[in-house]
Amino acid sequence: MISLLVLGWVIFIGQPTAISGKLRALFTRLGTPLVKLGGALPTVASRRSLAETNKQLLAENERLHQQLRGLDETVRENQRLHRLLDFKPRVSRQIVGARVIGHEASNWWRSIQIDRGVADGIRTGFTVATADGLVGKVVETSKGESRVLLLLDPTCQVGAILAESRYPGVVKGAEQAFVRQPRLEMMYVERSADLKPGELVLSSGHGGIFPKGLPIGKVVTTEVDKETGMFQRLSIAPTADFRRLEEVVVMFSAPGNQQTVPQ
Numbered sequence: 001m002i003s004l005l006v007l008g009w010v011i012f013i014g015q016p017t018a019i020s021g022k023l024r025a026l027f028t029r030l031g032t033p034l035v036k037l038g039g040a041l042p043t044v045a046s047r048r049s050l051a052e053t054n055k056q057l058l059a060e061n062e063r064l065h066q067q068l069r070g071l072d073e074t075v076r077e078n079q080r081l082h083r084l085l086d087f088k089p090r091v092s093r094q095i096v097g098a099r100v101i102g103h104e105a106s107n108w109w110r111s112i113q114i115d116r117g118v119a120d121g122i123r124t125g126f127t128v129a130t131a132d133g134l135v136g137k138v139v140e141t142s143k144g145e146s147r148v149l150l151l152l153d154p155t156c157q158v159g160a161i162l163a164e165s166r167y168p169g170v171v172k173g174a175e176q177a178f179v180r181q182p183r184l185e186m187m188y189v190e191r192s193a194d195l196k197p198g199e200l201v202l203s204s205g206h207g208g209i210f211p212k213g214l215p216i217g218k219v220v221t222t223e224v225d226k227e228t229g230m231f232q233r234l235s236i237a238p239t240a241d242f243r244r245l246e247e248v249v250v251m252f253s254a255p256g257n258q259q260t261v262p263q
Contacts, residue, residue, distance in 0.1 A: 133215035133239035159206030
């Protein structure tokens with residue numbers, strides 16, 4: 001029965017009457033959006049494909065940028081290591097390279113931790129430096145690590161000499177060393193010494209701990225020591241960049257000067 005009704009309805013729609021014409025027009029208008037939607041489906045699919053491709057390209061771009069940053073860091077590290085290798089011909093002592101693996105938490109400028117220790121032949125009293133200049137000395141050791149007292153600490157003192165005028169003195173960390181711009185000070189320089197800013201200060205070798213001729217810093221300012229009135233006190237800008245210590249060299253003490261490690 002239903003089949004006969006559907007067949008009759010189709011025949012009626014197909015007849016050239018006013019009513020059937022209006023019904024055909026109505027069905028056409030109702031069907032148009034569906035046709036348009038069907039035509040748009042490939043576009044939607046295409047946009048989704050482009051979005052996915054763009055996402056993949058962005059991820060690949062970030063990965064390549066990370067690789068590039070890694071290569072840049074490797075190049076910079078190799079440059080630093082080459083400078084440390086060039087440092088060896090300047091000293092007659094045996095040296096070993098080390099990486100800085102930590103700073104003293106309570107005071108960034110007081111000491112550092114390096115990844116070399118007794119197993120590498122390191123002993124207390126050994127000199128630590130970079131290709132730019134003196135850094136400090138080893139004060140504690142364990143099997144695989146050592147603590148280095150930085151020259152910026154006021155308790156770490158080194159015999160020094162001015163490279164051009166040849167006036168001697170003693171260099172130690174200044175109070176300014178614990179701020180943004182690390183500073184040293186050179187004491188006991190003759191009051192009559194005619195000194196100029198920029199003159200290089202070197203280790204004198206006196207005392208037997210630090211070898212002679214290592215760069216320490218450059219003169220910034222000079223003033224008469226207010227405590228004694230007999231000497232000049234010099235403000236020194238260190239040649240080693242204590243703010244960016246990453247690799248250092250440890251210099252073994254000269255034969256006969258090595259200190260034993262407490263057991």
